[in-house]
Amino acid sequence: MIIVEELTKRYARNTAVDHISFRVEKGQIVGFLGPNGAGKTTTMRMLTCFMPPTSGSASIAGLDVLEHPMKVKKHIGYLPETPPLYPEMATGEYLQFVGRLKGLSGGELKKRVDYVCERCSVADVRHKLIGKLSKGYRQRVGLAQAIIHNPDVLILDEPTAGLDPKQINETRDLIKSLAGDHTILLSTHILPEVEQTCQQVIIINKGKLVATDSVQNLQNRARGAVSVLVEVASRSGPLDFSMVQKQLEQVAGVSRVLYRGSNSGFSSFEVESEKSFSRGDVARSIVNAGWDLNELRPAAISLEEVFLQLTKSEEKPPLEAAELAGVPA
Amino acid sequence: MKNALTIYRKELRSYFVSPIAYLLLLMFALIFGFFFWNSLGYFVFIGMESQMRGQPMPMNINEQIIRPLLSNISVVGLFFIPMITMRLFAEEKRSGTIELLVTSPVRDIEVILGKWLAACSLYASMLLVTFLNFGFLFKYGNPDWKPLLIGYLGLLLQAGALLAVGTFISTLTKNQIIAGAATFAICLLLWVVGWVGDYETAMWATVLSYMSVVTHFESFAKGVLDTKDAVFYVALIFLGLFFTARSMESLRWRS
Numbered sequence: 001m002i003i004v005e006e007l008t009k010r011y012a013r014n015t016a017v018d019h020i021s022f023r024v025e026k027g028q029i030v031g032f033l034g035p036n037g038a039g040k041t042t043t044m045r046m047l048t049c050f051m052p053p054t055s056g057s058a059s060i061a062g063l064d065v066l067e068h069p070m071k072v073k074k075h076i077g078y079l080p081e082t083p084p085l086y087p088e089m090a091t092g093e094y095l096q097f098v099g100r101l102k103g104l105s106g107g108e109l110k111k112r113v114d115y116v117c118e119r120c121s122v123a124d125v126r127h128k129l130i131g132k133l134s135k136g137y138r139q140r141v142g143l144a145q146a147i148i149h150n151p152d153v154l155i156l157d158e159p160t161a162g163l164d165p166k167q168i169n170e171t172r173d174l175i176k177s178l179a180g181d182h183t184i185l186l187s188t189h190i191l192p193e194v195e196q197t198c199q200q201v202i203i204i205n206k207g208k209l210v211a212t213d214s215v216q217n218l219q220n221r222a223r224g225a226v227s228v229l230v231e232v233a234s235r236s237g238p239l240d241f242s243m244v245q246k247q248l249e250q251v252a253g254v255s256r257v258l259y260r261g262s263n264s265g266f267s268s269f270e271v272e273s274e275k276s277f278s279r280g281d282v283a284r285s286i287v288n289a290g291w292d293l294n295e296l297r298p299a300a301i302s303l304e305e306v307f308l309q310l311t312k313s314e315e316k317p318p319l320e321a322a323e324l325a326g327v328p329a
Numbered sequence: 330m331k332n333a334l335t336i337y338r339k340e341l342r343s344y345f346v347s348p349i350a351y352l353l354l355l356m357f358a359l360i361f362g363f364f365f366w367n368s369l370g371y372f373v374f375i376g377m378e379s380q381m382r383g384q385p386m387p388m389n390i391n392e393q394i395i396r397p398l399l400s401n402i403s404v405v406g407l408f409f410i411p412m413i414t415m416r417l418f419a420e421e422k423r424s425g426t427i428e429l430l431v432t433s434p435v436r437d438i439e440v441i442l443g444k445w446l447a448a449c450s451l452y453a454s455m456l457l458v459t460f461l462n463f464g465f466l467f468k469y470g471n472p473d474w475k476p477l478l479i480g481y482l483g484l485l486l487q488a489g490a491l492l493a494v495g496t497f498i499s500t501l502t503k504n505q506i507i508a509g510a511a512t513f514a515i516c517l518l519l520w521v522v523g524w525v526g527d528y529e530t531a532m533w534a535t536v537l538s539y540m541s542v543v544t545h546f547e548s549f550a551k552g553v554l555d556t557k558d559a560v561f562y563v564a565l566i567f568l569g570l571f572f573t574a575r576s577m578e579s580l581r582w583r584s
Contacts, residue, residue, distance in 0.1 A: 045428075048432040049431075049432060050428060050431050050432050050581060051581045051582065052581065052582070070434050070436075071434075073432055073433060073434040074434045076432065078428070078429075078432045080425055080428045080429075081425075082424075082425040083425075084424070084425050084426040084427075084428050084429035085424075085426070086339075086343065086424075086426060087424075088343050088346050088347060089339075089342075089343075097335065097339050098429065098433070100331075100332075100335040101332060101335055101336075101429075101430070101433040101434075101435055102433055102434060103434055105331075145429070
């Protein structure tokens with residue numbers, strides 16, 4: 001649905017987007033991730049024909065953004081970072097205005113306005129001035145505006161920014177429910193959001209593509225070695241943690257056991273392995289030794305860590321260069 | 330052009346839901362009323378005096394009331410134009426709604442025409458209110474209405490040209506105040522450049538005085554439809570709107 005090839009945006013002094021390529025399949029929700037200033041908004045603006053790319057190409061629903069901007073715009077619903085609202089208009093009136101701009105008219109326009117009001121739960125503020133709405137409502141009116149012409153592709157720039165937790169959940173659910181009919185590309189720098197809503201992630205940093213994969217694969221990839229967290233307690237007096245370490249190291253497949261500290265009688269260990277091991281073996285080995293097994297869970301690496309790892313490695317080279325320069329020859 | 334109509338309706342509406350339109354209508358009507366009352370008073374004074382001298386002078390409502398009145402109003406208009414155009418694009422740029430317009434399947438020229446026509450309509454409605462004054466002239470006198478209509482056509486054309494310039498200036502900034510002040514300065518400049526023609530006859534002075542939007546109004550004030558002057562205003566409209574279109578296009582490359 002969205003095909004981006006070698007997309008580049010260069011300004012006089014800096015390169016905001018640097019040869020980015022990715023694809024988004026029909027019906028997917030894709031998270032577009034990156035720290036502030038990474039080039040997310042710029043990329044989205046190029047996809048929505050707001051600004052032309054310096055080089056490279058992008059196409060939406062098989063139409064090139066440079067060659068057929070008018071047709072592309074009909075296929076796209078766009079919610080910029082600040083919802084484009086006119087405070088002096090009432091919600092319903094505003095949606096009608098946007099609908100007309102997108103080429104709707106007559107009965108169809110009326111039907112779509114009714115539909116999106118219902119869908120984005122803004123029907124109760126239909127006759128209220130937008131300037132008087134709360135932030136959550138405004139965001140929803142912004143979303144309603146984006147889907148008014150039933151576009152194939154939805155491009156949402158930080159749709160949950162500045163909302164309270166309840167509103168964030170509502171907005172997320174709304175976006176998820178839109179996925180079947182629309183292909184969604186949403187940008188954010190909030191990671192749990194991606195974990196919860198998206199099937200695929202595209203991470204960019206400083207204008208460059210860092211990773212593009214499914215959420216699951218990314219987590220696995222960054223984890224490298226598989227590891228589990230184990231919490232153990234002893235019934236008979238204090239626990240000798242070096243004993244536990246020795247015991248666990250004997251389990252097949254385990255390469256390393258780290259002591260993580262004790263808390264109210266329980267000691268935690270992290271069991272690492274190069275390939276894989278049976279969690280059952282770990283549990284059995286502890287119970288057989290006469291200890292209590294309190295907790296056993298995979299040490300899932302959150303997307304946050306993946307993100308930090310991926311974006312950090314990009315930052316290193318200039319730092320090293322600075323260090324090198326500081327060394328007297 | 331259906332899209333231009335959509336934009337036009339939205340713009341006109343936002344003029345009239347805010348106090349701007351009413352404030353402008355009121356101020357313009359007040360100032361126009363004062364000028365009208367003033368020229369009427371002067372007209373009556375001249376008439377009384379000539380009667381007292383015992384040698385009646387030729388009196389003509391069109392020449393002695395309407396013509397100076399319209400000339401004055403053509404200058405007063407310069408002060409109102411910036412207030413009409415300053416928000417047109419600057420406000421959209423500040424609030425980010427320009428992204429909606431640019432990413433909708435609407436051509437730039439449709440947006441520009443819609444906005445400019447809405448501005449012209451607001452000015453036209455300001456002029457419409459002033460017809461009330463002439464009601465008195467027609468009731469108690471018998472002025473010729475054709476020169477009056479041509480005078481109003483001239484006012485509209487002049488305003489259309491300046492509104493096009495103002496629309497262009499509004500695309501250059503996010504700040505309404507800056508857009509308004511700059512438009513005001515340009516409007517004043519386009520008036521006073523005509524003054525050099527009063528004492529200088531060199532080529533450059535002729536060119537400068539030709540550029541004055543007020544000089545070109547003189548024929549309209551007389552009630553004469555001079556093609557030369559009409560063409561000047563129409564050309565300025567095209568120029569202003571053309572630059573607006575260029576500026577809107579460059580917005581995409583710069584932002």
